[in-house]
Amino acid sequence: MFGYDEEKLIGSGSFGNVYKVKKGDETYALKEMNDKGLRDREVRFLKLADHPLFPKYIDSFDEGKFYILEEYIWGRPLDECIIAREGFTQPECMRMAVGLADGIAFLQQSDGNILFRDLKAENIILQPDGEVRLVDLGAACFLDEAGLSNAGTKGASAPEQLEGKAPQGMYSDVYAFGRLLYYMLIGKNTPDKNGNFSILSEDAGYSASLELIIRQCTALDPALRIPDMYTVLTRLIDIATCTPRQYKKLEKNAKKILKRSEKMDGSENEVVFSRNVQK
Numbered sequence: 001m002f003g004y005d006e007e008k009l010i011g012s013g014s015f016g017n018v019y020k021v022k023k024g025d026e027t028y029a030l031k032e033m034n035d036k037g038l039r040d041r042e043v044r045f046l047k048l049a050d051h052p053l054f055p056k057y058i059d060s061f062d063e064g065k066f067y068i069l070e071e072y073i074w075g076r077p078l079d080e081c082i083i084a085r086e087g088f089t090q091p092e093c094m095r096m097a098v099g100l101a102d103g104i105a106f107l108q109q110s111d112g113n114i115l116f117r118d119l120k121a122e123n124i125i126l127q128p129d130g131e132v133r134l135v136d137l138g139a140a141c142f143l144d145e146a147g148l149s150n151a152g153t154k155g156a157s158a159p160e161q162l163e164g165k166a167p168q169g170m171y172s173d174v175y176a177f178g179r180l181l182y183y184m185l186i187g188k189n190t191p192d193k194n195g196n197f198s199i200l201s202e203d204a205g206y207s208a209s210l211e212l213i214i215r216q217c218t219a220l221d222p223a224l225r226i227p228d229m230y231t232v233l234t235r236l237i238d239i240a241t242c243t244p245r246q247y248k249k250l251e252k253n254a255k256k257i258l259k260r261s262e263k264m265d266g267s268e269n270e271v272v273f274s275r276n277v278q279k
Contacts, residue, residue, distance in 0.1 A: 005024065006022035088185065090185065185210075
């Protein structure tokens with residue numbers, strides 16, 4: 001169809017189709033789109049996303065429809081892995097979470113402050129070596145353009161992205177990250193009976209520090225969330241790299257904050273973020 005040695009349809013959606021194509025010894029992903037403006041927009045952000053989390057841009061061209069040629073990411077969609085595994089262990093999730101947070105933080109700290117806006121398990125590939133890659137920048141935009149369009153996926157993206165009742169911001173990707181981390185750990189993507197994305201309500205053996213991060217990411221009110229992904233990343237790294245003594249202190253502090261929040265009248269479902277919460 002396109003003149004490659006091998007061509008296979010591997011995905012389709014409202015935007016168009018995605019093909020796995022091979023030329024000689026090289027394998028690529030070829031994205032076929034119906035809208036030139038959307039294609040050019042995605043190319044723009046794919047070029048800017050110069051980070052290991054994202055696929056490398058190769059080329060773009062027009063042949064009746066509009067195409068992007070990019071690095072093919074080997075592996076399996078993360079949502080399929082979560083369903084098959086019924087969630088991952090805490091160490092496995094921490095490894096994936098740090099990689100994802102690092103890539104999204106890179107976008108947010110780039111010139112223009114790029115918002116990803118569609119962080120979900122379906123857009124993530126789990127590679128054979130255990131690393132994750134994020135493969136779709138079709139909803140990305142600069143921070144100052146975020147108010148011009150609503151984007152995202154129900155059940156994954158922040159309420160303000162879908163409803164437009166509050167401004168979108170870097171905290172919008174933070175919300176999606178919190179829901180994703182909960183889904184990766186628990187194997188389901190719905191809140192508990194109190195409306196919280198609470199891993200401790202599922203298993204008391206989980207880290208209270210992770211519980212606190214997830215709760216502070218997924219507050220419905222953007223003003224109560226961790227403000228950006230760089231802050232989330234530093235919190236995750238603190239947990240992953242601390243000594244046993246430091247971890248015990250983090251856990252004690254997190255449990256204290258969670259317990260205090262449960263005693264606040266009318267605030268049971270939200271834990272107010274503080275920049276000093278883990279210090």
